[in-house]
Amino acid sequence: MKQNKFKRNVSDALNNPKLKVAIRRTTDRADAKRATAVKNFPGFDRTREQGQKIKDHVIEYLDYYLAEFERNAIANGSIVHWAKNAEHASQIVVDICHEQGAKKITRSKSMLGEEIGLPAALDREDFERVETDLAEHIIQLAGDPPSHIVWPALHLTREDVVDLFRENHQNPIESTQVVDLVSSARRELRHHFLSADVGITGANFLVADTGQVCTVTNEGNAELTTTPPKVHIVTAGIEKLVPSIAHAMPLLRLLVRSATGADITQYTTFHNGPKRGTDLDGPEHCHIVLVDNGRTNMLKDDMKEMLRCIRCGACMNHCVVYKHIGGHAYGSVYPGPMGAVITPNIDGLNNAFEPVSACTLNGKCQEVCPVNIPLPTLIRAWRKKAWEKKVDTIRNRFLVACFSQLAQRPRLFQFTTNMAILMMKPFSRRGWIRWMPFAGSWTTNRDLLAPQGQSFIQQYQKNRERHEA
Amino acid sequence: MKANVGLFVTCLVNTLRPSVGFAAIQLLEDADCNVSVPSAQSCCGQPAFNSGDDEGTKAIARKLIERFEGFDYVVAPSGSCAAMIRKFDELFENDDPFAERAKSLAGKTFELLSFLVDICDYTVVDSTLDATYSYHHSCSGLRELNVHQQPMKLLKDIKGLQAKPLKGSTECCGFGGTFCVKYSDISNEVVSEKVDNILAANADILLGGDLGCLMNIEGKMNRVTDKEAREKPTSVMHTAELLADLLPSNDS
Ligand code: SF4
Secondary structure, eight states: OOHHHHHHHHHHHHTOHHHHHHHHHHHHHHHHHHHHHHHTOTTHHHHHHHHHHHHHHHHHTHHHHHHHHHHHHHHTTOEEEEESSHHHHHHHHHHHHHHTTOOEEEEOOOHHHHHTTHHHHHHHTTOEEEEOSHHHHHHHHHTOOOSSSSOTTTTSOHHHHHHHHHHHOSSOOSOOOHHHHHHHHHHHHHHHHHHOSEEEEOOSEEETTTTEEEEEESSSHHHHHHSSSSEEEEEEEGGGEESSHHHHHHHHHHHHHHHTSOSSOSEEEEEOSSOOTTOSSSOSEEEEEEEOTTHHHHHHTTOGGGGGOOOOOHHHHTOHHHHHHTTGGGOSSSOHHHHHHHHHHHHOTTTSHHHHHSOOOOOHHHHHOTTOOOHHHHHHHHHHHHHHTTOSOHHHHHHHHHHHHHHTSHHHHHHHHHHHHHHHGGGEETTEESOOTTOHHHHTTSOEEOOOSSOHHHHHHHHHHHHHO | OOEEEEEOOOHHHHHHOHHHHHHHHHHHHHTTEEEEOOSSOOOOSHHHHHTTOHHHHHHHHHHHHHHHTTSSEEEESOHHHHHHHHTHHHHSOTTSTHHHHHHHHHHTEEEHHHIIIIITOOOOOSOEEEEEEEEEOOHIIIIIHOOSHHHHHHHHTSEEEEEOOOTTTTSOOSOTTTHHHHTHHHHHHHHHHHHHHHHHHTOSEEEESOHHHHHHHHHHHHHHHHHTTOOOOSEEEEHHHHHHHTSGGGOO
């Protein structure tokens, strides 16, 4: 995203007190719940290492596991499609929906779907799209994009939801209790589940040796999305592979604890393709769309480790920047630290430089990442590319270049330090500076520490001379 | 034989708070080290490195390596600067003549407080201070160098000094080097929250091991308490300053 747009988004976000409340209600609770879940699971660190190894192994042998998955998925009766990029992927889905003569389409939450622009693509073709995840249902009513990868409606408060449901539900309720809101949404969605022609899901894991697609939800909406309609379409990134169900288990343990702080998700389903001979229910057709959209570039680009991501959202819940500006300010599908690494790869570094730049590199994200992705290192790696490609403004690059030039010349550096101290002196009051020229971006919000006197080096040298004399 | 320690002062201490540098020297000497301060030193290169300017960083690193490689140890009163020097070993390609030298320097570079505890087995003896403190664990030291228990261990031995828990004590204060000026408004939100937590902890002193974070925090605290027209209840100090103040040689 371009600099001005980002700055505007940030300032809108920071000036929205309601947003702050909404973000913190969710992220603070998520942080606390995650911490408890991790503490209560003595094997967490070991599982984290295991998870990392499994993902690294799959990424190393991606071609092998993709071929194995395809073979087994076909053997299960599914049809496998390969999509190079976002447009290609959503076109495949749209075409299948047309072929099936679909009118109503239910969809369970999938960030990959957002990544490939599927909601918009379906809307353009005038399908009736029904989002079935509770939070997705809420933001569909609000007409908002998701602001978090696990809680897409995180930017809205319960009060907002009450209003949205009152305006939009067929039998609006008076209550503002969460249980009643949930019931209202269930009533609203139930008939759509049963009358949809196509159900679309993402995938949390693709199991190579069985050809299965694993989905994880807390609401059971993925099961209701995939079972009643005639057609089930899966859209999944190619990095979602695991060798076997056994390999999915440690990752599931990590995912749920890191995402919601629960010990287990309510619904974990391994979908096995279309229904067979004696099956009583299930879809008649199952299509699996495997999406690259820049992922193989990440293999080449030294961003490999990012492909370990299991989309748990912990990095953003714990990010001081995300916690203050929220997801929408980033202006991309994926916000927060993981978004800062993934987005330049999808939208181009020029368009995604601001999130890369707006990071303190404090490392908390990596600390909580269940597959130990070195997010700060990868963010820095993008900055390096940005430096080489001259992406930042001339002013910012000039300042850094001046600094580098100066710092390579220690004596000149010391001289400049001494000059700076002299310049700061007249503005100093009781050890602090409230305002001085060129320090505005610091002093607008905080006092600047005034020098104690001469520089350390000067004082030190003087002391020594005195000593020796 | 005494270890020869080269003190890397860091830009902020050099410019704004030399007392931290002198405190570091006192502590290191008390820990039986021979301390030298090369006068031709500049910066560890973080602003360049974190902006992606690897060539600039390398040029800075070369100068630093030449100045400091002769010492047994290089010590900085800052986790983030020490962590940066440690990163020099990833900076140079294998065939670069500086690759080996960078690696060797990285291996002997330490943050002050962890150096005192982990390498010098330094302990605080016979110190008393009737006060309460909260600790801000700066991110680079904490996550890149594992500096966490060491300062706690030193402070625990000061009689009368009591810890007051600080909410979010391991969370970023919003300084982030160039971040705090480039994204001043976000940084302000982050540090405001930090200051709220510190004021709520209500200790006499806030301690930490990185001047960048400390001046960000105290600078904000000044504004907050000014606005609320009240005395600053908590003073902010570098841990080295507190420890050195308590040395017998500084008894007043
Ligand atoms: S980067 Fe790590 S913490 Fe962030 S969403 Fe991915 S797996 Fe979770």
